Amino acid sequence: MQIDENEIEAQLETVKSIMVDCLRDTQISKFLPARNNIIGSGKMLRAHLVLSVASGNGVGGRSPIHAAAAVEIIHGASLLHDDVIDGGLLRRGAQTFWKKHGTNGAILLGDLLVLKAFALLSDAGRGDLLKELIDQSMNVCRSEVEQELVLRGTAGTWEECERIARAKTGSLFAFAAVGAASDAPGQVEALREAGFILGTAYQLVDDILDDSGNEELSGKTLGRDQERGKTTAITATRNAPADPSAYVDALLDASAEQLSAWPELQDSWNNFLAGTIRPLLQKYLSAGQFCSVSP
Numbered sequence: 001m002q003i004d005e006n007e008i009e010a011q012l013e014t015v016k017s018i019m020v021d022c023l024r025d026t027q028i029s030k031f032l033p034a035r036n037n038i039i040g041s042g043k044m045l046r047a048h049l050v051l052s053v054a055s056g057n058g059v060g061g062r063s064p065i066h067a068a069a070a071v072e073i074i075h076g077a078s079l080l081h082d083d084v085i086d087g088g089l090l091r092r093g094a095q096t097f098w099k100k101h102g103t104n105g106a107i108l109l110g111d112l113l114v115l116k117a118f119a120l121l122s123d124a125g126r127g128d129l130l131k132e133l134i135d136q137s138m139n140v141c142r143s144e145v146e147q148e149l150v151l152r153g154t155a156g157t158w159e160e161c162e163r164i165a166r167a168k169t170g171s172l173f174a175f176a177a178v179g180a181a182s183d184a185p186g187q188v189e190a191l192r193e194a195g196f197i198l199g200t201a202y203q204l205v206d207d208i209l210d211d212s213g214n215e216e217l218s219g220k221t222l223g224r225d226q227e228r229g230k231t232t233a234i235t236a237t238r239n240a241p242a243d244p245s246a247y248v249d250a251l252l253d254a255s256a257e258q259l260s261a262w263p264e265l266q267d268s269w270n271n272f273l274a275g276t277i278r279p280l281l282q283k284y285l286s287a288g289q290f291c292s293v294s295p
Helices: 005-021 045-057 063-086 097-101 103-123 127-150 158-168 170-178 187-212 244-257 263-287
Strands: none
Touching: 005 045, 005 063, 045 063, 045 170, 045 187, 045 263, 063 097, 063 103, 063 127, 063 170, 097 103, 103 127, 127 158, 127 170, 158 170, 158 187, 170 187, 187 244, 187 263, 244 263
């Protein structure tokens, strides 16, 4: 099934509006910069994934829109906290929130956004997706704690690096994949695993980009991973694949293979990979001077 990208773009605009509206009942919205780099901006990959799955499943209505908004709000909250931890000065091409308003403000706003995302799904009557988002958000936090308190200062093995990548970034991609699942037996589990694999591939390439120092391409402060002694795809050379690009390519193929039981859904997934994920990762890998991902 060919994804209607015009329809996806229109839906993404609705998602962005919902994200910004979530702060309307607070005094916080006036602190959002004119070039909003906190919520409702960026590449919106997770939201795009929710809507692509919805397209492949023929799922309409407001539910996928709310799921897309919720996962992007959680992602935005995680970036607020990450920038504080890493001392990042640039996010999505603009000054980071903590740099302008202080660490206290950034942490508190991140906390508020997490709860706003949960409330969004609760108000929509999607208790199942609320539990999924809570579970996957806990996975993100667990991996961040492990990376910071257990593995920091060590090169780590490739297995450790991949485990961190799966939980740290794969978890929200897993939620995004489940966000528009049908009630077909086994589909939720298959989509969740596909999302985990896709997010793992994305994080491994992001590790490589961080080492490249190409802030114009990334739109964020780079080089912090190495400065802070994080275990990443760059440091974890023990048991690492000989060709990282080929390894990432295989992961992307494996994510799509999870959905072989639902051909139209798998087609939508592959279209999302081909039109959005693979070109982006190819740019990142090229900046890191690795071979390109297959088209």
